[in-house]
Structures are given as C-alpha cells and as structure tokens.
Amino acid sequence: DVKVTQSSRYLVKRTGEKVFLECVQDMDHENMFWYRQDPGLGLRLIYFSYDVKMKEKGDIPEGYSVSREKKERFSLILESASTNQTSMYLCASTPGGIETSGGDGTDTQYFGPGTRLTVL
Amino acid sequence: AQTVTQSQPEMSVQEAETVTLSCTYDTSENNYYLFWYKQPPSRQMILVIRQEAYKQQNATENRFSVNFQKAAKSFSLKISDSQLGDTAMYFCAFMQYNNNDMRFGAGTRLTVKP
Numbered sequence: 613d614v615k616v617t618q619s620s621r622y623l624v625k626r627t628g629e630k631v632f633l634e635c636v637q638d639m640d641h642e643n644m645f646w647y648r649q650d651p652g653l654g655l656r657l658i659y660f661s662y663d664v665k666m667k668e669k670g671d672i673p674e675g676y677s678v679s680r681e682k683k684e685r686f687s688l689i690l691e692s693a694s695t696n697q698t699s700m701y702l703c704a705s706t707p708g709g710i711e712t713s714g715g716d717g718t719d720t721q722y723f724g725p726g727t728r729l730t731v732l
Numbered sequence: 733a734q735t736v737t738q739s740q741p742e743m744s745v746q747e748a749e750t751v752t753l754s755c756t757y758d759t760s761e762n763n764y765y766l767f768w769y770k771q772p773p774s775r776q777m778i779l780v781i782r783q784e785a786y787k788q789q790n791a792t793e794n795r796f797s798v799n800f801q802k803a804a805k806s807f808s809l810k811i812s813d814s815q816l817g818d819t820a821m822y823f824c825a826f827m828q829y830n831n832n833d834m835r836f837g838a839g840t841r842l843t844v845k846p
Contacts, residue, residue: 616776643832652741654823654836662832670833702777706832719765719827721834723777 615639616724618703624730631690633727635703642707644686645721646670646678649700661686693731701727734759736826738837745814746845752799753809753840755824763829766800766807771839772820780822783807785829814844 619634643662647655657670659678679687703724735758745751764785771777783791799808824837
C-alpha cells in the first residue's frame with residue numbers, strides 16, 4: 613500500500629514564526645502536492661512538484677514556499693505564519709510523471725493524514 | 733478555469749438505505765477525469781471511485797456507483813446499502829487529461845444514522 617505520512621497531526625504556532633510541514637511518501641511517486649482544506653472551500657492547491665527541485669505554484673501560493681530536495685520528501689514552509697493560515701494541510705502524491713497522467717490510474721492522488729495547524 | 737460544485741453541504745441517510753450525492757463541474761475540455769474521494773472523521777482521504785470522461789459506461793465499485801452525464805456536466809455518487817462506516821466528508825474532484833492540477837468541490841458531509 614502507498615503510504616504518505618506527515619510530520620505532525622496537530623501543530624500550534626505563534627504569529628510570525630517560521631513553520632515547516634513535512635510530507636514523505638514511500639512509493640517513489642513523481643508528483644507531490646500541498647493543499648489546504650477549509651470548511652466550505654474544499655481543497656485548494658498551494659504548490660505542487662513533479663520532480664526533485666521542481667515546483668509549481670497552485671491557486672494560493674502567497675505566504676508559502678516549498679522544498680523538494682529528495683524525491684520522497686516535500687516540505688511546505690510558512691515563512692512568517694499568520695492567523696489566516698490556520699487550516700488543515702494535506703499532502704498528496706501521484707505515481708505518474710507530468711506527461712503521463714492518463715487512463716492507467718497514475719492520476720489517483722494518495723493523501724497523507726493531514727496536519728491541523730493553528731496560528732495564534 | 734475548471735470549477736467543481738457540490739450543492740449539498742450536509743446530508744444524512746438511514747443505515748441500509750441509498751443516498752445520492754450531487755456534483756457538477758464546468759469545463760471546456762473534452763478529455764478529463766472525475767473522482768469521488770472520502771474523508772472519514774480524523775482519517776486519511778481515500779479514493780472511492782474514478783471515471784474517465786471518454787467512457788460512457790458509469791463506474792462502479794461495490795456499493796458505490798456514479799451517474800456520469802457528460803453533456804450536463806454532472807457526476808453524482810450513489811451509495812447503496814449505506815453503512816455506518818460510510819459516514820465521512822465526500823469530495824468530488826476534476827482533473828484535466830495530462831494535467832496534474834486537480835480541482836475539488838467544497839465537500840458534502842454525509843452522516844449515516846443507525
């Protein structure tokens with residue numbers, strides 16, 4: 613089974629702190645994603661990466677950055693946490709490369725358990 | 733840009749009954765994929781069912797089936813013989829072919845009552 617893990621289930625930080633959220637997948641997946649989940653808004657894409665050291669902005673990248681130094685690990689960084697970044701953060705991965713999403717199921721996203729971040 | 737709409741924020745159903753969750757989407761593309769994901773309380777989100785737009789036959793997975801109406805851009809999920817373990821948030825999602833950008837609806841919270 614694919615396993616996607618996130619470093620913390622719950623995290624409480626103060627305004628202005630630098631926050632690191634870690635995500636690790638163990639299935640050699642090419643693509644990794646960071647979403648935030650808010651009530652009534654569903655999941656919104658923050659950043660994604662289709663290869664080591666590659667990153668692409670999603671819909672709401674402001675206030676966030678990412679790092680992918682190794683294929684299995686994708687980190688989300690809040691440079692200076694603010695209260696409006698209080699949310700549930702979900703990491704996901706997919707097997708296929710960016711050119712190969714298609715009918716073979718490589719598009720199915722596998723999710724981590726989520727990190728509920730509270731910024732005070 | 734593609735959008736996904738789930739018009740039912742909350743639903744409930746009696747155990748063993750059937751329930752249908754609605755989803756509509758907006759796209760000008762012809763090749764795409766549609767998904768239903770389930771997020772149980774305090775547990776990981778998992779894929780329930782997926783549908784390729786080029787397939788006319790509706791996807792089924794055991795008690796879960798979809799009614800895919802391409803012309804109407806509708807993708808509803810039917811859960812038959814509802815079980816207590818089906819209680820969860822359900823998200824409808826859209827992904828364009830050859831594009832890893834997945835779009836999610838706002839979710840429907842389903843409660844199965846004993």
